[in-house]
Amino acid sequence: MNNFEWNFTTKLVYGPGRLAELGDIVKPFGKKVMLATYKRDTAFAPLIDKTIAILNANNVEVEVFDAIEPNPRSTTIDRGIELFQKSGCDCIVALGGGSVIDGAKYIAATAFSGGLSWDYVVLGDRKPRAYTGAYPIVAIPTVSAAGSEVNAGGVLTNWETKEKSFSRSEYRIPKVAIIDPEVLATLPLSITKDSCIDIFSHLIERYLSSEDTSEFADRITEGIILTLKDAFYKVIENPKDLETRGTLALCSIFGWQGIQALGRMGSIPMHSIEMPLSAHYDLSHGRGMGIIIPPYLEYFADKLPHRWAKLARRVFDVKEDDDLKAAKMLSVKVIEWFESVGMYLKLSDVKIDSEKFELMANDVMRMFGNSETDRIDSIIPTSVKDMVEIYKMAK
Ligand SMILES: [Fe+2]
Known part of the structure; x- marks a missing residue:
């Protein structure tokens, strides 16, 4: 057995229908929330609307960033960072699969630490920039795949250079993950x-x-x-x-x-x-x-x-x-x-x-x-x- 250190810091909130508790869950972390999610299409729009309604009903102010694509692009995430900072958000809710949660992690940590999202990824011999912290993240996975809702990792794509790489930071581990099988059952x-x-x-x-x-x-x-x-x-x-x-x-x-x-x-x-x-x-x-x-x-x-x-x-x-x-x-x-x-x-x-x-x-x-x-x-x-x-x- 090799030596190891391990902790599990994300609170899991599990159960059908528990998305309804989002308002109470998010309140300790911030007053103005960015809802980061996929592009609004007809299949996904009802879930986005439902999530916004839950936040509004709990008097949580929401800034929607519905632009994250699968294989999230650094340029898209940089737009999210700018919006997060300009609109005075202090917490991020990621509604989507690993791409959205990874993208939200880069927004939360880069908005806090400065610079551009791509500055922080592992890239050959380059020493990636180090975060100084991150705004709190609440993850609502709509896909069960990457486990991004409970870990420090995050993958990003640079579409100009055709590079896809990753980084890890303890700052970006979500505070809470809402695992709602009713949400997951909407996945094709x-x-x-x-x-x-x-x-x-x-x-x-x-x-x-x-x-x-x-x-x-x-x-x-x-x-x-x-x-x-x-x-x-x-x-x-x-x-x-x-x-x-x-x-x-x-x-x-x-x-x-x-x-x-x-x-x-x-x-x-x-x-x-x-x-x-x-x-x-x-x-x-x-x-x-x-x-x-x-x-x-x-x-x-x-x-x-x-x-x-x-x-x-x-x-x-x-x-x-x-x-x-x-x-x-x-x-x-x-x-x-x-x-x-x-x-x-x-x-x-x-x-x-x-x-x-x-x-x-x-x-x-x-x-x-x-x-x-x-x-x-x-x-x-x-x-x-x-x-x-x-x-x-x-x-
Ligand atoms: Fe994977």
Whole structure:
């Protein structure tokens, strides 16, 4: 077991209908709230209106910023920061998926600390600017995927340079997350399916990142993946089932918040390999992960076979005793599972050809690589050549 420190500072308010409590929840944090959310379209408008009505009914002043797009762009977020400062907001409510919550985090912390949102992201050898604090954040997730509602992370896209990167800051951990299955049940099934793949990607990205250092973390992760698999089938059968929506929310929250990795170190760079697909082609992150995971698991199966084999045996019912053979069966089993939920996709299914494979791999290396070794550091050091091979296998 590696040494660790862990805390969980976000208050979870869970239950169907609990969005109605937003007014009381937000009052201790501010007098004028920015409601940060997606562009108002016909499907999402009723939820935005309902949220504004709840705040108004509780005499909370609201400034609406309904402009955040999936794969949030730094220029959009900078407009949000300006509006937050000009309108004198002192708290932010994020209503949406990981993109909105991440965007709200950059608004809350950058409005407090100064500068532009992109100043704070990790970018190659550049030392990111450090926040000095953040305005309080209340998150209302409409998607169960990234667990952004309870963590310090945040991803941002620079549309001009086609770079997508991240940062982490304890200042940006939401004070409260309202997990309302009635809100989550409004999510269309296609986005729900992308989200389930994203939850899975987080769980395996940490599970496969180290030697056998924490049986506790392994068992927690395996339990969450098994729970996710059951709930994935159930939500396809009945997308309105509130119990299943609640279960998926907890898989998402505890699949990335840290308890599933206590005593384990690091992560493997699967997310990094997906990021250019979103940055260059605006592909949904979950769908991109679904495309990258199978070839990644196949390509690196022989690098850490006992870990691949452990996951294959415990979660995908592989009976093979030989580690290497069992490791190689992991991608096969994952593909079978993805096919059974209609999520086994190739790049050609989303109309991405091989034109930018080299460019994307070099983007990843520039942003996350070690310039001395020309590798991304992890338990499985990853080169540009490795990434290009994985993109080719995903064609
Ligand atoms: Fe993710």
